[in-house]
Amino acid sequence: MSSRYNHREVEPKWRERWAAAKIDRALSPDEAKGKKKAYVLEMFPYPSGRIHVGHSRNYTMGDVIARFRRSNGYNVLHPMGWDAFGLPAENAAMERGIHPKGWTYDNIAAMREQLKLLGLAIDWSREIATCDVAYYKHQQAMFLAFWKKGLVYRKKQKVNWDPVDNTVLANEQVVDGKGWRSGAPVETRELEQWMFKVTAYAEDLLAALEKLDKWPDKVRLMQTNWIGKSQGAKIWWDIAEAPDFLPPPAGEVARRADGGEPSSPSVAYGDTSPASGGGKHEPNHARDPIEVYTTRPDTLFGASFLALAPDHPLTKAIAAHNPEVAKFVEQCAQLGTSEADIEKAPKFGVDLGVRVRHPFDPDWILPVWGANFVLSAYGTGAIFGSPAGDQRDLDFANKYKLPFKPVVLPPGADAATYAVTTEAFTDDGTIYNSGFLDGLSTRDAIKAAIAELVKLDKGEATTQWRLRDWGVSRQRYWGCPIPAIHCAKCGVVPVPEKDLPIALPDDVTFDKDKPGNPLDRHPTWKHTTCPQCSGAATRETDTLDTFVDSSWYFARFTDPNNKNAPFDKKLAGYWLPVDQYVGGVEHAVLHLLYARFFTRGMRDCGLLDGPADGEPFRSLFTQGMVVHETYWRIADHDVPIDEIDIDPSGIALWKKNGEQLASSEIVGRPRRYFAAKRWLLPEQTEVKNGVRVEIATGKPVATGAIEKMSKSKKNVVDLDAFVTDFGADVARWFVLSDSPPERDVEWTASGVRGSWSYVQRVWTLMEAHGRAAPKPGDVAPNAANEGDALALRQLAHRAIQSVTDDIEGFRFNVAVARGYEMINAISRLKGDGEGEVFARGEALRILAQLISPFMPHLAEECWETLGMEGFVATAPWPVADPALAARNTVTLPIQVNGKKRAEIEAPKGAAESDIRELALQHETVKPFLEGVTIRKVIVVPDRIVNIVAN
């Protein structure tokens, strides 16, 4: 009498029982005496609306780990929260005339209910949302602490400015030089920005990457490149000649526009100004020596020119008087910044009319050029050109007929004949044509050149970083207000801690016609008094970048309801670092770097005792996405029907004047062709007679690329509907099957059917067996230790070993395969004797435990059906019986000259000489040994035999 497994009743039942028993609650350190802790965390979601099955994969992976750890006796912290500030809420507000707060909290409520459907073992008592005042007031206090510590400063910085939306855009929000929402060309503006001094930890952030051995190499490499440490030298080139209009070498002239060290410390709060750059050659006045950065001071004798960035102060100073230079600067500004543009842009430049002296020879005069390929944002914005050793310098020198000579002799080349024409030699070699450096290796010459520069006071060794400080100002409403006050008399003043929180006002207006920051135009909120002089003052109306919110939330989870502090030092010390962090690789640099910075900052502000090394995430896993086919049809009105069509098999036909275009001709499709696509939800389509059609119209539908599930392409499967139809367990099982977790998995109807039928098979066997499963430790009857029963017992115990290793090693797809293997083996075992019943019951019990991290509801129902006590979720993880899991006989393949010819069964650990004889005497092997001489017999114990003969 088998009944169908009814997930609609079973799943909610167990979720209620788990909640009632509070099994997901993380224990306090005192309660958990004797247990090890495990902090398992998935990157918390942005509450964008509703979740779909694609979102579920990330949480399911974390949940498998969390449940697995709990079964293994750990005190598990597995929390959930909401990255709730951000632009989409304001956009929704503008489009629909609602409040960002209401929109956000509604979304959170909806998504919380959806996530709960998945049966995740989450301690919901620790839920946080970054837009709660209870959360961000601690963030404001932390901002003040960082400020006090010198990790916060203000600086004029170039930003992407959207002139239509009146706001700063992040680089990611600039697409092809245009604002992603407004479509308006983005302008560059200089704005006073709040900065976090990430560069203070550059050395440590880089060095500590080596210790993060449980992070993917790929992510560590990306951070290494992002931090971009480079060792070299600064060199000061004295001006020999300059145009008369340049001011004399005195007075205040700004240094290069966007340099390493920030400018004036305009903020009063203890020691707020970052350590100044310090050299005696600062600042770089128009007639002061030109500072150049190089990694190759060994090639100094090959120098033939200096080149400055278009926005180097000296270039700009000359452009103000020299029309030719002004034209050059303008041309550079007009060049696109996209990758393709840079690739294509030819090198060009202009002689600035300035001449400098070579540091090693005052009589050696070199020209100074402006050049488009020199970046103002890197190094000092000025280089010396050594054409024989740098391809860009060589191209430039060839174009403008600047002289050059090779100074590095490639290994093996002849100094008498070696020459450079169009290809520079950039590798290490032997220095020649270089005075006192002659004969040295590249390495030694770099040291010798720097020593000489220091002696002459013409330069010094230096380290250059690609990493920049983090600009956190956003001209936005829906974010954490920055706790600062602007006073005409006192300058920028921190809000006293007792006045926190600075809460966002609710009464703001969102008006499409009045873009910009609603805080800025709020009638009362921004007006306040100065905490120092009590005079009239205004609040800072910028809010913090939402990446700040997510830079410390993992610490808040350790003590989420603390009213007086962001968290208790002891609790944070107990739980941190996060033992397993799971998230998308798209956060490889920004979020993961900022969090590492923040942990160090919190430590140095005394908020955090451990981890002493400042690393928030011990182990990181970057998971793949759920992808799905996309479906679309032609829009009804946008395009003349003869220009685009869909053939009955779902292939798009692009036509022009009735002629069909080959796919190669469809490059650079006009924009309106894209507008012609109307994406369809999978459930709006069906396959009829092998053709996918729109259900409503019966018209054929085109099948587009297989892409990450996203609202915009509509290739999503709604979670609620899926859970109703198939159950959460099927979704969880499916997203972990088939593909390795780090790779994408394609959601397919047939794959879902496979998972569904697996659930049914498990249930059918469980129910048929009933309440007769042996408990762990029950002694097996003799009959269970022979024949097929024994084979099943061995398989089950080996599965314990395998699944345990697979979960530990993030091979969930392999663990899933073991689940299939087990159910196949269990259903193959026939007979109802004492031995079979025992073996079957034991295997089913083990199966219920092994699948419980993956399909917790089904496992729980099975556990109860088998007559087991308590929750399978909290039952100890099964331990394999070594006697059963071990193999006492092994199958050895016998190869002759590397080709498999036979197999033999042999006892495990059998003597090599015995195996050798068995192999040589084997009936099917013998024919291959006739007429040849046996050269060698290789016996790898318990693995293989290979007979070498010829």
Place this chain on the structure above:
RNA sequence: GCGAGCGUGGCGAAACCGGUAGACGCAGCGGACUUAAAAUCCGUUCGCCGAAAGGCGGUGCGGGUUCAAGUCCCGCCGCUCGCACCA
């Protein structure tokens, strides 16, 4: 351009230290049950030759190391990701 990763049946994949290539799933084919269908169950499925036993070939391409290579080394080709005129 630089850097990293990947390339295995019709498809998703497995093979952890070099040791029986293709576990497991999907799709396909054959069968059972059924009036029929769905569901379920059983068998089968890398290619070629063969009635079978068995043989030959096979992990992007070309070489190499080894008794033995999907796995290690060298050189190509292709795809994906990251960075990009970084001095």
